[in-house]
Amino acid sequence: MCADVAQYSKLMARDEDGTLDRLKAYRSVMSSMTGRHNGRIVNTWGDAVIIEFTSVLEAVQCAVDIQNELLHRNSELPDLNKMEFRIGINLGDIMVEGDDIYGDGVNVAARLQEIAPTGGIMLSQSVYDQVKTKMALGFEPLGPQQVKNVADPVETYSVRMGGRNAPQESTTAQNADEADSPGSTSDRPNWDKDTQAVANGFEQARRWLRAQPRKVRSCVFMIGFFFILNLLTSGLSTLWFVWPSLPFAVMLVWHFVVGRREKAIDSQLPRGD
The missing domain is CATH 3.30.70.1230 (Nucleotide cyclase, GGDEF domain)
Incomplete structure (x- = not known):
């Protein structure tokens, strides 16, 4: 620890x-x-x-x-x-x-x-x-x-x-009882739960990105930059951000697929003294 x-x-x-x-x-x-x-x-x-x-x-x-x-x-x-x-x-x-x-x-x-x-x-x-x-x-x-x-x-x-830390089964059972009880509000959207799920997703994405090498973070930043610029200038009617983002997407694919494969092969090769 x-x-x-x-x-x-x-x-x-x-x-x-x-x-x-x-x-x-x-x-x-x-x-x-x-x-x-x-x-x-x-x-x-x-x-x-x-x-x-x-x-x-x-x-x-x-x-x-x-x-x-x-x-x-x-x-x-x-x-x-x-x-x-x-x-x-x-x-x-x-x-x-x-x-x-x-x-x-x-x-x-x-x-x-x-x-x-x-x-x-x-x-x-x-x-x-x-x-x-x-x-x-x-x-x-x-x-x-x-x-x-x-x-x-x-x-x-x-x-x-x-x-x-309660077991998931207990929470599920409790939710089922509440849904069957008189005056239940289960038909209304659970906005707090949805908001928390979105927040957790952003937090996990932030931690994942922070743990990546600088070149990966740079590629993700540039793709996000072009996407936001696309939204501000053209909305979603024309998705032109794909083309300037393509080189950065290729670099990401190379890092996660080809680069790791080469690292795995290299780790299996015999090493000299």
């Missing part, structure tokens, strides 16, 4: 002494939770913490307990003073040297923490596979993410926090 404070620099610039005191207090909470779940704090530097667990179930439960406790403590503070952590969890091989641990297993956890939502928990595929049927939690699949210093995209899942 890797944990890190969101917007730590801004908190330090605003109130250095108060931020340091709060960081010590919150780390004490994390240390206590870690001990309860048979974990070991491996390293701390700046505002980051790396914790090792012998059980992936204990790791995820510890992360949930930490975020819930810190959420309670933050609720008593002004918004400007709230200290929220992002947590990433990965299950993988590690190398041990003294009291420290190294390897891709640790690197992936650190990168998952970087793309985790503020106050949230991001899991790798290996963690999700172990806990999905064993814990009363909800999970949001966010798809493959290209993270720094990791060759292949990492499949990611966000833990649903804030009381949204």
